[in-house]
Amino acid sequence: MAGGRHPMKISYNVGFKSNGKITALHLDILINAGISADISPTMPLNMLGALKKYDWGALSFDIKVCKTNHSSKSAMRAPGEVQASFIAEAVIEHVAPNLSMEVDFVRNINLHTFNSLYLFYEGSTGEPLEYTSPSIWDKLVRSSSFYQRTEMIKQFNRCNKWRKRGISWVPILHEVSLRPTPGKVSILSDGSVVVGVGGIGLGQGLWTKVKQMAAFALSAIQCDGAGDLLEKVQVIQSDTLSLIQGGFTSGSTTSESSCEAVRLCCSILVERLTPLKERLQEQMGSIQWDMLILQACMQAVNLSASSCYVLEMSSMKNLNYGAAVSEVEVNILTGETTILQADIIYDCGQSLNPAVDLGLIEELLFKELGFLCSKNT
Incomplete structure (x- = not known):
């Protein structure tokens, strides 16, 4: 009755070069906050942290929290950040086919360098060696056999008319704030x-x-x-x-x-x-x-x-990095989607309890699958 994610309406304009590098992004975002404020006033700030995970070049936005006659949505794991990450990936997946490029190539070319990361997340980036997103991607490519599986999927799709498979990877960047x-x-x-x-x-x-x-x-x-x-x-x-x-x-x-x-x-x-x-x-x-x-x-x-x-004010914020590769199979006739494999690497620093942290990562995978499935239905 009160849980779930905030519905949103998003319009955007994106500029990009012929090599796939995005140069500018403008977003107009309307957030359905329901009949009471609840957690909604924090949504714009939460969304920005996840939206900035790519180097958009120039980024502008207009986010409005709208009062409606719908039920209000309360806080849920990463409120606003899941939607913002989905928006960022939708932009990437819109640019790629317009250039007749692989989506993963466009993702890779728009990942942050440490210099661009510093511009987007000033005060949270830490030292250059702490930016582990590129090394996470390299490890994930090897551990998931990404390129080998990509070729196998292409062969599978050529041989099957009514069942198709796809594979992609998504980077994750999460800004956290420590509190007294x-x-x-x-x-x-x-x-x-x-x-x-x-x-x-x-x-x-x-x-x-x-x-x-x-x-x-x-x-x-x-x-x-x-x-x-x-x-x-x-x-x-x-x-x-x-x-x-x-x-x-x-x-x-x-x-x-x-x-x-x-x-x-x-x-x-x-x-x-x-x-x-x-x-x-x-x-x-x-x-x-x-x-x-x-x-x-x-x-x-x-x-x-x-x-x-x-903590000292200079160390109150930091960035967490991760990436995931997912392979799915879709039945073209029925729309049934099967997740064949998911590989996740997350830099959690020095874990206090690796078993607990592993369980949390697996839990959130299924939680967001539910979010996406319910959205599509």
Whole structure:
């Protein structure tokens, strides 16, 4: 009733050279916001981040958020960015046939260099070595056997009249913003650990990553049993009284920011516990985690710490890169479409939990397939 993507109407004018290089793009975008504002005021900014993933040369736009008598659309994964990425690909796929060129060639020639990336995303680009989109594409070509499969598909299409196959690749560029994030870690008398963070678990693995970070950071105390802390860690749902300044959960950065807030808390606790641990080791030779915490309670060591992770303004934004290759088969008679293979490479930096991140990538693949299928029906 309230979910889904914002409907839009898009008109555009695009200029390009005979070699496929796009020189200018103007967009007129009308966003159907429904009867109430909801998340809609943020849509133009979200869309621009995804639209700029190609070097358009000169880019101009007019985005209007329209109040209508339709139901409002609430926030959904990457609100506005999915539509903007679709718009960018539609422009590329419009230019290519006008030049009798392969779509993938036109995509490749309009990818950003680092210099053009800096012009479109000033303040978010980082260092030249951090621009991994070209290397991602090179790796994806090899891992997906892109060119070999392209030739096989051409042969398949020549031999089949009513079934046709196609393959293409799409680059992904996602601008993220980090926000100040609070955290709180408390160690109970039985050695268990209670963690509270401002972020909300929405299926993105936030609590799993936070638990791992708490166990990892507290293990720095280096006492017996500290290496098995994961089972002792419990993440509880916080509210605005127990943990103020929680903010909102969005933008693909809440898990990482929450983990850093928890790490800062654990560092404070380790610093408080270390002198006691050293004294007990001198007396007993070795000290178990549970015994250390019990002694800390008896000696009135403060076993609760709060923090707020805040970055410098110069590092609040950064860019994430990825690319995907998909091969599909279409039944010309019925319109049935079958996805034969999808290959995805995403630069997620130093992953906190590769299994969770892999699951998120696979989840979003199917989520957007549903978006496109429902749009076409």
